[in-house]
Amino acid sequence: MTATHLGMPAFPAAAREAVRDDVLRANLRRATHTIRDKRARAVAELADWDRLRAAGKAVKDHTLRHLDHYLLQLEEAVTAAGGTVHWAADADEANRIVTDLVLATGERELVKVKSMATQETGLNEALEAAGIAAYETDLAELIVQLGHDRPSHILVPAIHRNRAEIRDVFRAEMGGWGRPAPDGLGDDPRELAEAARLHLREKFLRAKVAVSGANFMVAETGTLVVFESEGNGRMCLTLPETLISVVGIEKVVPTFRDLEIFLQTLPRSSTAERMNPYTTMWTGTTDGDGPAAFHLVLLDNGRTDTLADEVGRQALRCIRCSACLNVCPVYERAGGHAYGSVYPGPIGAILSPQLRGTDSEIDASLPYASTLCGACYDVCPVAIDIPEVLVHLRERVAQGGPVTRDGIRVRLRPAHGRTAERAAMRAARLLLDHPGALRAGERLLARARRMRPRRLPGPGRAWTDTRELPELPAESFRDWWTRERGTPQ
Amino acid sequence: MTSRDVVLGRIRRALGERGPGPRPSPGPAGAAEIPRDYLAVHGARTPAETVDLLAAHLAEYRARVHRTDEDGLPALLADLLARRGARTVLVPPGLPAHWLAAAEPAHVQDRAESTARQLDAVDSVVTGCALAVAETGTLVLDGGPEQGRRRITLIPDHHICVVRVPGQVVDSVPRAVALLDPARPLTWISGPSATSDIELDRVEGVHGPRTLDVVLLGAQ
Ligand code: SF4
Numbered sequence: 001m002t003a004t005h006l007g008m009p010a011f012p013a014a015a016r017e018a019v020r021d022d023v024l025r026a027n028l029r030r031a032t033h034t035i036r037d038k039r040a041r042a043v044a045e046l047a048d049w050d051r052l053r054a055a056g057k058a059v060k061d062h063t064l065r066h067l068d069h070y071l072l073q074l075e076e077a078v079t080a081a082g083g084t085v086h087w088a089a090d091a092d093e094a095n096r097i098v099t100d101l102v103l104a105t106g107e108r109e110l111v112k113v114k115s116m117a118t119q120e121t122g123l124n125e126a127l128e129a130a131g132i133a134a135y136e137t138d139l140a141e142l143i144v145q146l147g148h149d150r151p152s153h154i155l156v157p158a159i160h161r162n163r164a165e166i167r168d169v170f171r172a173e174m175g176g177w178g179r180p181a182p183d184g185l186g187d188d189p190r191e192l193a194e195a196a197r198l199h200l201r202e203k204f205l206r207a208k209v210a211v212s213g214a215n216f217m218v219a220e221t222g223t224l225v226v227f228e229s230e231g232n233g234r235m236c237l238t239l240p241e242t243l244i245s246v247v248g249i250e251k252v253v254p255t256f257r258d259l260e261i262f263l264q265t266l267p268r269s270s271t272a273e274r275m276n277p278y279t280t281m282w283t284g285t286t287d288g289d290g291p292a293a294f295h296l297v298l299l300d301n302g303r304t305d306t307l308a309d310e311v312g313r314q315a316l317r318c319i320r321c322s323a324c325l326n327v328c329p330v331y332e333r334a335g336g337h338a339y340g341s342v343y344p345g346p347i348g349a350i351l352s353p354q355l356r357g358t359d360s361e362i363d364a365s366l367p368y369a370s371t372l373c374g375a376c377y378d379v380c381p382v383a384i385d386i387p388e389v390l391v392h393l394r395e396r397v398a399q400g401g402p403v404t405r406d407g408i409r410v411r412l413r414p415a416h417g418r419t420a421e422r423a424a425m426r427a428a429r430l431l432l433d434h435p436g437a438l439r440a441g442e443r444l445l446a447r448a449r450r451m452r453p454r455r456l457p458g459p460g461r462a463w464t465d466t467r468e469l470p471e472l473p474a475e476s477f478r479d480w481w482t483r484e485r486g487t488p489q
Numbered sequence: 490m491t492s493r494d495v496v497l498g499r500i501r502r503a504l505g506e507r508g509p510g511p512r513p514s515p516g517p518a519g520a521a522e523i524p525r526d527y528l529a530v531h532g533a534r535t536p537a538e539t540v541d542l543l544a545a546h547l548a549e550y551r552a553r554v555h556r557t558d559e560d561g562l563p564a565l566l567a568d569l570l571a572r573r574g575a576r577t578v579l580v581p582p583g584l585p586a587h588w589l590a591a592a593e594p595a596h597v598q599d600r601a602e603s604t605a606r607q608l609d610a611v612d613s614v615v616t617g618c619a620l621a622v623a624e625t626g627t628l629v630l631d632g633g634p635e636q637g638r639r640r641i642t643l644i645p646d647h648h649i650c651v652v653r654v655p656g657q658v659v660d661s662v663p664r665a666v667a668l669l670d671p672a673r674p675l676t677w678i679s680g681p682s683a684t685s686d687i688e689l690d691r692v693e694g695v696h697g698p699r700t701l702d703v704v705l706l707g708a709q
Contacts, residue, residue, distance in 0.1 A: 051527040058523040068500045081672070087493040139695060140686035156686055163687055189687040193695050200696065205605045221671040231643060231682040231697025238639040238674075239605050249496065260666040261527070263677075271685060274546065275625040278697060279677035280639075286674050288601050289638040304499035313503075407499040 024160050024335050031159050032326045038272035039323060039379070045274070046264065056261045057383040059253055060317035063219075064307060070219040070252045071298065077222030081284020083294040088246075090406075091301050094118075095126035098211060098244055101295055102132050105242050107208045111200075113226065113236040114138035115213025116320060117246045117299050119151065119342040120355070123211070134211065135177070135203050137232035139196050146173040152336025152344060154322040155270050160335055163187040174199050200232065210236035210291070214247045215319065216262060217296075220255045223283045224296070227266060227276050237280050243291040248299050250307075250316040262319060265381040269321035302355030308404035311392040315350045317382040322347075324376035324386060330369055339366065346376035350389040357405055358397050358412070367393035529663045531624055536655035539623045543658050544705060546626025550680025551693055552701040558709045562651070566615060567591040569649055569702050575612035579641050583634020588651070589615060599641045608640060613647040614698075619675075620668060621652045624661045626680065628652065628703065631673040639674055648698040650678075654707040 043049050063070050075085045088094035094117075102110060110127075112118070112134050124134045124145075136145040143158040144151050147169040151157030158166070167187040174181040179199045185191060212233070216225040224245060226233045237243060253259070259281075267276045285294050307313050325331050325345030336344035340362040341352040349366045358364040367390050376386040396403065400414040490498075534542065544554045557565045570578055570592050578594040589596065597611050617635030618628045628650050630636045635651075642648050652658065659665050669675055682697030693699055 046528075046531060048527040048531070051524065055524055055527055062523055065504065067504070068497050071497070071500075087491070087496050089492045089495045089499075093492060137696075138686070139684045143686070158686060166687060189692045192687055193684055193692045197695055201609070204696070205609055218671065223671045229682070230684045230686075230695035232695065234639065234643050234676065235696055238643065249500075256671045257666060258523075260663040263662045263666070273550075273679070275622075275627050275677065275679035277550075277678065277680050277683050279675075281671065281675040281677075283672055283674075286632070289632055289640075289674055298496070300496045300499065304496060304503050307500065308503035404499075404503065407495065407502065 023162065025333065027160055027162050028332055028335055031156065032332050035272055036326045039269060039326065042268040042272045042274065046268070049265075052261055052265050053381055053383055056265055056319075056381055057317060059258045059261060060250075060382055061314075063253055064250065064313060064316055067249065067252070067307065070254055071249060073219040074217055074222060074252050075298075077218075077220065078284055078294075078296050079222075081222045083222065083284040083296055086295060086297045088297055088299050088301070091121035091299075092126075094121045094246055094297055094299050094301065095123050097297050098123060098246060099126060099130045099132065101242070101244055102127065102209055103130065105209055107132075107242075109133040109135065109203075109207070110209040110211055111135050111137050111203055111207040111236050111240065112141075112210065113212045113228065113233040114141050114157075115211065115246060116154065116342055117213050117248050118211060121246070121299070121301065123246070135200070137200050137203070137236060138228075139193065139230055139232075142196055142200070143169060146170065146177065150337055151342065153325060154320050154344070154347075156322075157336075160337070163189060163192065166192055170195050170199075178202055200235075204232075204235040204239055207236070207240045209242045209244070210240040212236055212243065212245045214245050214251060215266065216259060217247055217252045218254075218256050218259065219252050221283055223256060223281050225259065226280045227270075228279070229271065229277045231278055234278055234280055237282065238290045240291055242293045242295070244295045244297065246297045246299055248301075249303050250318075266319055266321055269319075269323040269379070269381040302357075304407060305357075305404040306351075306354040308409075309354065309392075312350065312354050312389050314384050315347070315354060315389060317384055318347050318351065319382055320347075321381055323379040323381065324384075327375040327379050329371060329373065329375075334369070339369065341366075346370060346386045347384070350384075350386055350393060353393055353397075357403070358393075364397050367397060528661075530660040534623075534660065536658075539658055539660055540654045540705060540707070543621055543623040543626060543652075543654075546623065547680070547703050550626055550683075552626070552680050552703050554703050554705065556705045556707075556709065558707065561709075562588055562704070562706060563591040565704060566649065567593060569704075570594050570613055570615075573613055573647050573700070575647065577611045577613070579608065579611045579614035579637075579645060581614075581616050581635055581637030581641065583637075584615060584617070585635070599637050605640065605644060608644040611645050613649065614641050614645045615649045615651070616642055617651050617653075618657060620665055621658050622660075622662060622665045623658055627662075627665075628678045629665060629669065630676045630678065631669065633673075639676055642676070642678075643697055646694075646698055647700045647702070649702040649704065651704045651706050654705045656707075 078085050086097045088097055108131060127134045136142050140156055140158040143161055143166050153159040164187045167185055170181040171185055179202050181195050185195055214224040215227050267273045285292060306316055324347050328346050331345040339348045341348050343351045349369045353363045353366050356363050370390050372387045374387050400412045402409055403412050547554050555565060566588060575594045577597050580596045580598055619631035619633060621628050681693050681699055681701040682695050683691050683693050684695045685691050
């Protein structure tokens with residue numbers, strides 16, 4: 001994974017900085033609380049939510065257990081429908097494949113619809129180095145791109161920007177990329193959306209090449225699916241002559257019917273809507289309708305390494321809905337940038353260290369970017385037990401152990417100079433093994449909540465030294481553990 | 490060794506580490522392990538109630554909903570186009586001729602060689618649909634003759650979609666998925682284009698049609 005943000009401080013340092021940024025925190029709090037409540041209402045509408053969630057989990061687990069089989073089936077179906085399938089073992093290879101495909105068309109610019117996979121590979125930078133301009137077309141991505149910024153949320157990447165900041169970015173930067181912002185542009189969201197519409201329409205109408213990701217790929221039929229709101233996805237998927245989709249190998253599902261589950265759970269979990277405004281499904285190429293050439297680039301880039309970890313592999317079930325971000329007390333306070341990755345929040349804390357390894361300080365510290373409150377697990381539409389994976393990864397960082405890197409099994413040495421983390425881990429073990437101590441710890445936490453100190457006393461000090469103390473979760477770690485493991489106290 | 494071999498090899502090694510015991514077979518047999526006890530439909534409704542639910546959900550996402558019968562359709566369409574001030578209207582190849590018999594705006598036929606730029610100059614488009622989903626307020630287009638290519642319902646700023654009720658209305662997403670043909674390009678539309686990217690405020694209309702009129706066509 002190449003897109004570690006260079007010079008990124010480790011999570012604790014970056015988070016402390018962000019927590020002090022009042023504007024960011026206010027924007028985030030308002031946004032996450034709004035969407036959190038809406039999501040709860042959208043989910044409550046479906047009496048069978050738990051069964052949909054269980055089915056979604058089962059589909060993903062089944063697919064992962066037979067990933068080789070379903071990828072081959074997908075390849076066959078896409079090829080039969082007129083598409084071309086490419087395999088990329090890592091980010092560099094994916095970028096090379098896409099760059100070569102674009103160069104072969106003779107074009108030097110393309111339009112993009114939000115794709116986390118290409119953010120992960122750093123595709124835009126690779127294209128730029130080859131003299132190809134890639135225009136982001138998702139409104140939030142446009143704000144991020146024009147503002148020379150980094151995304152901070154999976155679904156709403158510019159969630160850290162308020163309307164006045166967005167207006168300023170549009171006024172200052174649009175002209176340099178194409179059609180300038182209208183004179184006297186105000187900060188009403190309607191006006192800002194109109195400015196983006198005018199700016200990008202020009203690019204859609206002349207685009208010959210588009211790059212997309214996909215939310216799902218259907219092995220049985222070769223169908224790809226993109227969920228979106230604005231219509232920029234439809235523009236990219238239907239107007240250009242050449243479409244290149246870069247998709248992580250874990251996005252495959254076996255049958256077209258399986259989509260009936262995710263069509264119900266994804267929109268409600270992400271934008272808290274019964275259904276998002278637009279979903280496009282396409283299978284290879286269609287005569288006279290849409291791109292004449294379709295390329296699918298299947299991306300590994302650490303996914304098979306993640307698959308090799310029996311506890312950690314559940315992270316590959318993720319459908320990128322971002323519900324876990326919106327309920328996370330740590331994310332709410334620290335913001336997405338603190339995670340130093342295209343995948344922020346609870347899912348980022350378990351996905352990035354697995355995709356990229358824990359060699360960098362930020363990746364090694366990510367598994368600690370959580371209070372283990374379990375809210376992320378409760379809202380996850382594919383029931384990823386994020387706390388379980390966090391604990392597993394913490395143990396791996398602190399004590400070392402077997403991991404797979406680039407397909408090769410290696411032994412990770414215990415982290416040196418991370419006494420704090422090792423202490424935290426030992427503390428957790430002690431608490432788990434000694435219910436009495438755990439109860440004492442909870443009493444300590446309860447007291448901490450009343451007094452709201454910035455540091456925990458005693459052996460916990462080293463741990464909280466790099467953490468603003470979180471609000472006490474609704475469900476304690478012990479309750480969560482009991483519920484999950486069924487171990488009587 | 491190709492990257493394909495590399496990736497497949499890594500997957501097999503990763504899964505091989507599961508320990509002893511056979512892997513359950515993939516495909517129909519193994520897929521049986523997926524519990525499908527979720528609901529096919531949420532709640533019991535008469536066909537008329539299903540249409541009402543569709544109308545309510547469409548309106549909630551700010552589509553404008555109208556009802557008429559075959560006799561009233563040409564006048565309604567003419568009226569919607571006139572109110573919009575449309576001078577030109579895009580017509581899919583198989584749209585019933587009488588639908589637009591009373592409409593003033595000049596008809597523009599979509600042809601294979603019509604460029605995106607030409608379509609951008611057209612004011613409105615009138616289409617049918619493949620089906621509509623009541624529980625989610627969704628229209629699904631599949632490129633059939635009454636709907637045309639995907640681009641014609643995307644570029645104009647005003648889309649009028651005619652749904653035959655109750656015939657084309659299904660209750661739920663599972664009912665819809667069962668009826669659709671994945672070999673055709675499918676577009677699921679729920680309300681006009683929108684974004685929540687600025688402070689999570691929903692704003693209608695970014696790139697797709699900013700106005701969506703839905704005509705429920707059936708015996709009144
Ligand atoms: S981990 Fe679960 S809740 Fe979080 S983004 Fe992925 S699917 Fe959504």
